[in-house]
Amino acid sequence: MRAEPSQRWILSFADLSLLLLCFFVLLQAQTANKDRVTAGIRAAFGGKGEARPADAFRAAPLFEGGEAILTASARAHYMRMGAEAAAKKTPLIVASQGRDGGSARLDAWEMSAARTTAVARALRAGGLPDAMIEVSIPPMRADDPVKGQTISVRPQSK
Known part of the structure; x- marks a missing residue:
């Protein structure tokens, strides 16, 4: 007797894909405020650099x-x-x-x-x-x- 292979990885992959899609949609929606968006992303990923002054x-x-x-x-x-x-x-x-x-x-x-x-x-x-x-x-x-x-x-x- 042989067990059927699990297809759980498909759910994880779909979840990751949707999260990435949402991230890029939100990023695109914030184009009017690029400096604040990039500063937020930099802070979220632990960046140390300062945004260039405007x-x-x-x-x-x-x-x-x-x-x-x-x-x-x-x-x-x-x-x-x-x-x-x-x-x-x-x-x-x-x-x-x-x-x-x-x-x-x-x-x-x-x-x-x-x-x-x-x-x-x-x-x-x-x-x-x-x-x-x-x-x-x-x-x-x-x-x-x-x-x-x-x-x-x-x-x-x-």
Whole structure:
């Protein structure tokens, strides 16, 4: 007489597969808050490294009303940041998230892109070469709500 082989391993495999699927679905759902998600994952797995600092600001107060022209203080801030990064030879990423309403001259998408570019130009004016500046504007859809634009500047990962 021969015993039938047990098929319990299938249940364990299915359970593991579903857990992995849920993990990746949750990871994808949190794309708007990448720094907090990566910090949480790093902490869960016992990572000791720090997240790279980001200099993130709401865009509207940095610019003249309805324009893509930096205020004098914001321009000076980003020029100093560009000079510091150039001295340390640190490439920077200028990342835009979201968008503000448009103006008579620019629609919301153009305003978002122009403001992000204005920050990159201020970094360049501070002495950081173009080759060390990366501009990142994630895709936006027309039906996404206008919740305001945030511009962040952070060191580029190596």
